[in-house]
Amino acid sequence: MPNLTPRQQIMELITGTRRTARQLAELVGIPERQVEEHLAxxxxxxxxDRTRCFLLEPSECQDCAYSFRERTRLTRPSRCPRCRSEAVSAPRYGIELRAPS
Known part of the structure; x- marks a missing residue:
């Protein structure tokens, strides 16, 4: 994938699968914050594009299992609003191909 831009590389890496920003940063070789900017x-x-759909698997608190379903930001939350724990999983991103209608 050396001839692709970082954004194109990220799109290829999340098509058909789900990955965290940290995983994408390691695979593309850029900082995690840049990955989050590209994701926006x-x-x-x-x-x-009507043939593709962006998927956001929400973060979840590791202590009380609170799910951040209503969160629209792409970044990882710093702490749980319910129990204030900082043990929060990173959101995972993906792209699914839609069936032609």
Whole structure:
């Protein structure tokens, strides 16, 4: 994938699977914060494309199992609003291909 831009690499890596920002940063070779910036643009690109759908698997508290389903930000939350624990899993991102209608 050396001829692809980081954004294109990320799109290829999350198509058909789900990965965290940290996993993507390691695979692409860029900082995690840059991955999150690219993901914001990828969400917009995928929203315009009727053949693909962006998936966000929400973060979850490891202590009380609270799920951050209502969260719209792509970044990992710092702590749980219910129990205040900082043991929060990272969100996972993916792209699914939609069946033609």
């Amino acid at each position: 643009h990828i969400v917009r690109s995928v929203a315009r």
